[in-house]
Amino acid sequence: MTSTSNTIASQYLCARCGDTNQRRRVRWPEGFVCRRCYQRATRCRGVCPCCALPNRLLPGLDTRGKPICTDCAGIDDPRLTCTRCGDQDEPHRRGLCARCCLTDDLTDLFTAPDADEITPELQPLLEALTTQENPRSAMIWLRNPDVLDLLTGITTRRYPITHATFADHTSPRIGRHLRDLFVRCGILPAYDRNLDRFTSWIDTKLATTDIRQARDTIAGFANWNHLRKLRTRAERAPLPEGAILSAKQEITVAIDFVNWLHNRSLELGSATQADIDTWIATGPTTRSSAMMFVRWCTRHQHMTPDLIFPHRTSRRTPVSSDTDRYTQLVDTLQRPDTPIWVQAAAVLLLVCAQPVTRIAALPLDVIATADDGQVMINFNADPLSIPASLAAPITALTRRRPHMNTASNHTSPWLFPGRSPGQHLNPQTMMKQLRNNGIDLIGARNSAMRELLRTIPPAIVANQFGFNPGTTERHALTIGTAWSAYPTLHENSEP
Ligand SMILES: [Zn+2]
Ligand SMILES: [Zn+2]
Ligand SMILES: [Zn+2]
Missing domain, CATH: 1.10.150 (DNA polymerase; domain 1)
Incomplete structure (x- = not known):
């Protein structure tokens, strides 16, 4: 009786996990293997470490406990072979793998x-x-x-x-x-997930947004400019999130722009440069995102072709304080080793708010001396008189222009003759010299322009100093905004 009970006990002892409670499944050379261990064993595939054959079912175990194939383990179990394909696998259904x-x-x-x-x-x-x-x-x-x-x-x-x-x-x-x-699988053509979302975004945007004019133009801009470009781009590489975001922003702002024009009773096709400048100057910086739309419209005859939408170079216009600008001017004029042409350029930049590119290209004949000795400068329309204290470096320059000793240069028509014969001074050279003298080119020029605008109406400043009317308008509006933000100050400052 003892031997019988031993046999029963060993029948139920799993050779792998030692568990006696699991249902037994098969008898393999190593002994009985329970259901759980059988399933685990028959789902193991790979290179048999014994015979080195690849892609084998590895239900057996070698002496170190590593899975090995049926042949190496001596497992002869026909159920492990699929009756259709002959592959070894745990039988799944009716003898099939x-x-x-x-x-x-x-x-x-x-x-x-x-x-x-x-x-x-x-x-x-x-x-x-x-x-x-x-x-x-x-x-x-x-x-x-x-x-x-x-x-x-x-x-x-x-x-x-x-x-x-x-x-x-x-x-x-x-x-x-x-x-x-x-x-x-090649059943559907490739797509870009971001592009796909963007496509449906355009449909929804156009269908649900109140677009008060030029709906077709907006749709054309969205589909032909953005979608087509992004599609081409997506064929090369997955679209980055940023590309989609900026396309969405440009379309949204384009809609804001046409609606803004509509609210001012303006049609897109007849909008002027001043309208564009006002749009940029009187709203948040995101308004500059209408640039692509305006440029696209001018190219495709939806807007007047000569309109300019300036590039946004920074989030806000850099402006130096008046004090900083005066300090930069005085330092440049008083430093004994500063060349006279740099002093003259500094006056033209810091007082007359002229851009360096224009200063470098001023002809000599813009400067004239009136009968009463008053120095006049003619930027655009009417000659302006320069205060005597500031005129000195300019009149000195007319007598001692740089690079005049070059043989071919003595008839140079320029106020700032350059090194190369017949050329004016390279603006980059001028910028470098001015910067070396501690002048903040953009900030100080904007500050100078605003000073002019505090006393002279924008249209006149634009005319006399040869500025774009939109630019002076924009600066004037900014100053106006700043003033209106301080009503008490404003009131107190007036008698
Ligand atoms: Zn087991
Ligand atoms: Zn093997
Ligand atoms: Zn099969």
């Missing part, structure tokens, strides 16, 4: 009820799914009702094979996953 079962299931799924064969477009998907690493997980995935809905819908042609079918599906996650799969 998981892969053969998956092939059967997918063939059923991809065949419409009234058809003899699978829907031909789905053939590449069938191949992709049945050759994947783990057929078992594919079978589990196929039980998902959303997956089934999409796949049967496509099989029976209830759903067309388009990106929209997946994009509009009630389960976005499954839709996305299947869509990617369809693209990878």
